[in-house]
Amino acid sequence: MLFKEWKLKEIVLMSILGVVFAFIYLGFFLFGQTLRNFLIPFGLAPFAYEFIFGIWFIVSIIAAYIIRKRGAAFWSELIAGTVQVLVGSPAGPMLIISAAIQGLGAEAVFAATKWKNYTLPVLVAAGMSAAVFSYAWGWFNSGLAALAPGLIIATLLVRIVSGALLAGVLGKWIGDQLAKTGVLRGYALGKERQKPRERKAS
Amino acid sequence: MVSSINPSLKGITVLIPGVLLSFSFDIYTPLVFLIFMMLFTFLFSGIPLKKWLLFFTPFIIVALGFAWMTMLYTSESFAGGEHLFSIWRFDVTTGAVMTGISLALRSLCFITLSLLFILTTDSTKFMLSLMQQLKMPPKLTYGILAGYRFLPAFRHEFHILKQAHRIRGVGRARGIKDRLEQMRRYAIPLMANAIRKAERVANAMESKGFTGSHNRTHYHYMKINKKDWMFFSVINGALVLTFVSSYFLGYLNIFGIRVG
Numbered sequence: 001m002l003f004k005e006w007k008l009k010e011i012v013l014m015s016i017l018g019v020v021f022a023f024i025y026l027g028f029f030l031f032g033q034t035l036r037n038f039l040i041p042f043g044l045a046p047f048a049y050e051f052i053f054g055i056w057f058i059v060s061i062i063a064a065y066i067i068r069k070r071g072a073a074f075w076s077e078l079i080a081g082t083v084q085v086l087v088g089s090p091a092g093p094m095l096i097i098s099a100a101i102q103g104l105g106a107e108a109v110f111a112a113t114k115w116k117n118y119t120l121p122v123l124v125a126a127g128m129s130a131a132v133f134s135y136a137w138g139w140f141n142s143g144l145a146a147l148a149p150g151l152i153i154a155t156l157l158v159r160i161v162s163g164a165l166l167a168g169v170l171g172k173w174i175g176d177q178l179a180k181t182g183v184l185r186g187y188a189l190g191k192e193r194q195k196p197r198e199r200k201a202s
Numbered sequence: 203m204v205s206s207i208n209p210s211l212k213g214i215t216v217l218i219p220g221v222l223l224s225f226s227f228d229i230y231t232p233l234v235f236l237i238f239m240m241l242f243t244f245l246f247s248g249i250p251l252k253k254w255l256l257f258f259t260p261f262i263i264v265a266l267g268f269a270w271m272t273m274l275y276t277s278e279s280f281a282g283g284e285h286l287f288s289i290w291r292f293d294v295t296t297g298a299v300m301t302g303i304s305l306a307l308r309s310l311c312f313i314t315l316s317l318l319f320i321l322t323t324d325s326t327k328f329m330l331s332l333m334q335q336l337k338m339p340p341k342l343t344y345g346i347l348a349g350y351r352f353l354p355a356f357r358h359e360f361h362i363l364k365q366a367h368r369i370r371g372v373g374r375a376r377g378i379k380d381r382l383e384q385m386r387r388y389a390i391p392l393m394a395n396a397i398r399k400a401e402r403v404a405n406a407m408e409s410k411g412f413t414g415s416h417n418r419t420h421y422h423y424m425k426i427n428k429k430d431w432m433f434f435s436v437i438n439g440a441l442v443l444t445f446v447s448s449y450f451l452g453y454l455n456i457f458g459i460r461v462g
Contacts, residue, residue, distance in 0.1 A: 003339055008414065009404035015345030016352065016400040020393065023353070037267065079346055082332075085213075086325035086350065090257065092316015093213040094220045141224045143305040145457055148277045174393070177386070181394040186401060 003071070009186060010067050017066075018079025021059035026084060028055050029091075050158040054166025057130035060106035061123050061171030066178070068188035070115045073126065077103030098137055105133025106167075118189075124168030131163030132156075204247045204318060208430045209328040210335040215434045216315040219441045223308055226445075228460075229300060230453035232307035235444045239314040242437070249321045257321070261313045269306035273298045304455075325350070331424040341414035348403045352396065359395055363388055 003011060036048035063076035081099020089095055109126040110118075135156050138144055144152060175189060184190030204212070223232060243249060276298035326347065333343040367387065375384040448454040 003341060003414075006341075007404075008341055008408055008412070009401050011339075011341045011414075012345040012348060012404040012407070013397060013400040015342060016349035016396050019346065019349035019353065020356070020396055033264070037263075075342070079342070083346065083350065085320065086328060088320045090261065090313060090316060090320070092220075092312070092319050093217050094312060094316065096213070097217065097221070141221075143224070143227065143272070143301075143308065146227060146272060146277055146301045146305065147275045151275045152277075174390070177390045178394055178397065181390065183394045183397045183401075 006069055010069065013187065014063050014067060014072060014076045015079055017059055017063050018076050019083050021062075021076075022080045022083035022087060025056055025080060026087065026089060028052055029089070047155060047158060050155045051162055052166065053131065053134070053159045054127055054162035054164070054168075054170075056134070057102055057106055057127050057163055057167035058171045058174075060103055060130060061126055061167050062175050064106065064110055064126070065118050065123060065172060065175040066184060066187050066189045068115065068118055070111070071107070073106040073110055074100070074103035077106065077130075094141070098134065098141070101137045102130045102134045105130035108133075120168070120172055123172050124164045127163035127165075127167030127169075127171070128160050129163075130167060131159045135159055203322075204249075204433070205322040205324075206429075207322075207433045208335065208424060208426045209323050209331040210424075211426055211430045211434055212319055212323065213328070215437050216319050218438055220312055220315055222441060222445070223311055225456050226308070226448070226454065227301060227304050227457060228448065228453045228455035229304050229307065230451065231444055231448045232304060232311050234447070235441060236307055236311045236314060238440045238444070239311060239318070239437075242440075243314060243318055247318055247322060249317070254317060254321065257317055258313060261310065265306040265309045265313075268309055269302035271302075272305050273302035276301050327422070327424065330420070330422055334420065334424045335426060337416065339414065340412075340416060340418065344407065344412070345400075345404075348407075349396075349400070352399055355399075356392060356396070359392060360388065363391060 032049045032052055035052075039048045057077070059080045060073035060077045064073040066072075077099050078096065081095045084091070084095050084099075085093055091098075106126040106129060109122060109129045113122055135144075139152070144155075178184055179189050179193050182190070185194065207215075219235065223235065226232060243254060244251065247254075273294055276295075329343050329347055332338040333340055372387070375381045445454065452460075454460070
């Protein structure tokens with residue numbers, strides 16, 4: 001069965017993270033739209049979304065970093081995509097497919113470490129992998145195939161860097177900040193934090 | 203009425219053209235399908251025309267922007283044809299213009315498809331149908347529905363946080379560094395509260411005997427009838443007809459290769 005090794009509270013936490021980030025994503029969608037309209041006259045419009053693209057992978061990183069179970073990266077992103085459709089994102093059901101592909105990109109990296117390693121380099125790699133996966137889908141779906149190769153390489157590089165920083169680094173930072181507040185005591189990340197503290201006390 | 207169609211099947215119905223249209227790089231295919239989808243929306247969807255236009259119009263501008271960008275940056279394999287004009291350091295050819303228009307029409311097709319879905323679909327029914335028809339785990343379904351219900355609460359909490367900051371004399375943010383710090387001050391407590399809520403909801407669900415098994419009863423049973431399949435076949439039949447006619451008329455262009 002799916003989610004066999006998961007506790008209910010982990011599933012609910014992942015769902016709620018998905019809902020919260022769906023709204024953050026929608027906000028960034030509007031922001032990117034403005035940025036793009038601003039850049040169109042300069043012919044730099046293709047880069048508008050690439051700079052901020054990493055933000056769309058962040059929930060994968062945060063959920064995987066906190067919960068540390070197989071599927072966390074994939075499902076949290078899928079939930080965020082689905083909730084955006086529920087709220088009425090104009091991108092519609094197609095968003096579910098792009099979310100699934102981005103989630104797979106991040107999940108692939110965690111799978112490569114057998115869901116054991118959640119250090120910064122792995123989180124950054126997950127963000128970069130999500131960027132590459134999402135680019136491949138965009139290449140097909142938005143017709144990027146018709147664009148000049150030089151532009152494709154440049155936008156892909158910007159997206160990978162954005163995935164590394166906005167998803168990988170920022171995602172870990174948010175997870176750490178949340179762990180500091182103590183609300184994650186019941187989850188893998190919080191438990192890991194508690195161990196050194198207990199050792200100190202004894 | 204499209205609003206009575208089973209949400210999962212409706213989602214799949216609009217996803218298929220969304221994927222298949224991505225193969226075409228000619229003008230005819232997306233244009234014919236766009237006209238069909240618009241007629242379908244006006245005649246059968248029950249969406250008020252005014253509301254639909256309100257959502258649709260902004261995307262005409264987005265699509266034009268996209269067409270413009272594609273025109274400037276078309277790759278060589280697509281940019282055949284006569285040289286039309288130059289702007290700044292870009293040369294625009296007929297091939298580039300055709301590709302740009304095709305991609306713009308494609309994105310408008312996507313918008314009509316997704317508007318047909320989002321303007322006629324109830325979010326709770328969509329979730330219930332994902333669980334009952336597509337076998338999404340009930341734990342996930344009810345987790346998402348619970349999270350969805352919390353959204354108004356987040357807004358309320360945000361106001362409380364804001365007032366709490368103000369009464370303690372935390373000033374308004376000036377400059378980018380202040381702004382970022384302010385974002386952290388709001389985002390982290392809001393998310394911490396969300397996590398606490400998640401834990402409480404999960405405990406409440408378990409204490410009331412929620413096991414998350416598919417073997418359960420439902421208050422709302424979602425079903426797929428003949429009518430739902432009819433909707434599916436009309437939309438996707440029209441898509442197939444569009445592709446076939448495009449092929450026989452010699453317009454069809456798959457990834458830059460003319461096949462018709």
